[in-house]
Amino acid sequence: MSEIASPPAPDAAAVARTARRRRWRGLPLSARAAAAVVVFWVLVALLGPMFAPHPVGAIVADDVFEGFSLRSPLGSDYLGRDVLSRMLSGARYTVGLSLAAALLASTTGGALALTAAVSRRWVDELMSRLMDAFISIPSKVLALVMVAAFGSSIPLLLLIAAVTYTPGAFRIGRSIAVGLGQMDYVQVARARGEGRLHIACREILPNMVRPLLADFGLRFVFVVLLLSGLSFLGLGVQPPHADLGSLVRENTSGLGDGALAVVLPAVAIATLTISVNLLIDGLGGPRSRGKDRG
């Protein structure tokens, strides 16, 4: 901070801008390209359907599994519908649902972690044990059991994905919060006689946000893979709605003809997940994107 405040003080906003630019330039090329792809997909999810050349459900082509054409830039699907229009809408489902679920998982996991870190020993122990048990269930298995029990409407899928990845967020969050809880400034606050709520929200939470944001990016990748995997199995987003995974599934019959309709949505999902992964790595996020994918 002292450099910013030093004498011929340029205005703070400009300094921040320069710092940000330097940080951006310091990123490896792969991370910058990945950032561009991520921004692209966010824009597609937000605005994409506005540019769809045809209605999502409309049959526009004379034949199924057509190739590139002026009318259907990415060809037609197994019913002769426009692949581009369906992908624009599918991307909105994939990105929107996954963002919401990952956000829910990260905030719930973070809040529970904060609670565990400032609670009595036995509360912490109990919560950690339970979460560890949840983590021991491979995520696809847990999600499949919940889908079988509750069904797979869109709100339920959101909840199922969030529940599946909350324990992972809890584990990361708890280790951060416990680490912070041992810092001198928190010990001082305790000695001052501050309550648990103050310690959790005013002392620990502000320093938890950044590491949890990197973890949030990983959760997003996991959720995209989980939800599109479920849809691919026919157990995720149900017709008439379709996310990118459902598009791959409904067009598998075109695989024998090498149809664009089955390859493109799968490639789209991969560009999204790979870019987020490369971006997080470039930003120096958590290195171990380990076992959670299971």
Added chain:
Amino acid sequence: MTTLQLILKRLGAAALTLLLVSMIVFTISSLLPGDAASETLGQSATPEAVAALRAQLGLNEPAPARYLHWLGSLFTGDPGRSMSSDLPVRTLIASRLPKSLFLAGLTALIATPIALALGVAAAMRKDSTLDRGLSLLTLSMVAAPEFLVATLGVLLFAVKLRWLPSITLIPEHPSALDLLRAYALPVATLAFGVIAQMARMTRAALIDQLQQPYAEMATLKGLSRPRVVLVHALPNAAGPVANAIALSLSYLLGGAIIVETIFNYPGIASLMVDAVTSRDMPLLQACAMIFCAAYLALVLIADVCAILSNPRLRQA
């Protein structure tokens, strides 16, 4: 505490976790909005028939009693009858489990040496172009969905080149070539993610060793980089690397669910997906528990490898 005690303690913790897991699986799967009896009989069933089936399935008992009953049946190896096929769950699982184990075992056998080679190569030339390229590649492979890999594989090898079948069909008396053709695509798809994960973890484990003073000493002594890595660091990294292998193999569990379904492979993961589709709860519960047990076993093996290789942990 001796090594044996420490391992026994881990074993106990794993068993306790498995018990908790069984509670979670049972709780979720018996929160069914409808109930199993009316589900099975359909809408036209008379109330009497539903009541009779409820009694037969033991649905009138309170949930804890049902849980204990179910847990007992898991232990005795006879977790009830499948609702959709009316066969004993154990029969279904017994016919599918060996096939899945074979697929997983074959994948592990092929993936491990490749991943180790990649991991060692990357660690040996840390921060070189090779290392950065591999890092980018494995990072991308980890995040690529299995069905993309499978789809592209089928498109290339089955549709364009016509070398391999697009689904796994094993003839009655397969020749070696039949088996090779049948297993090539499923194994390659499964191995894809496992190799990436394992190579990354191997590299990390080796580099961790290379930052120790003894490795620096060996370098300062004038030893070549390959010698430092292979002769000095690698033996010491055996534990962490074994740990990495076991943990990466857990990728097989999630991957199998997609891969077995795509290639129509008659294993336990595709059985579980079928159970979800038909809401066949007894079958699903049993399959889910097998997956959880397999996962915990891998983590336990990873833990034990770490304990055996680290003298400091032994005394802890």
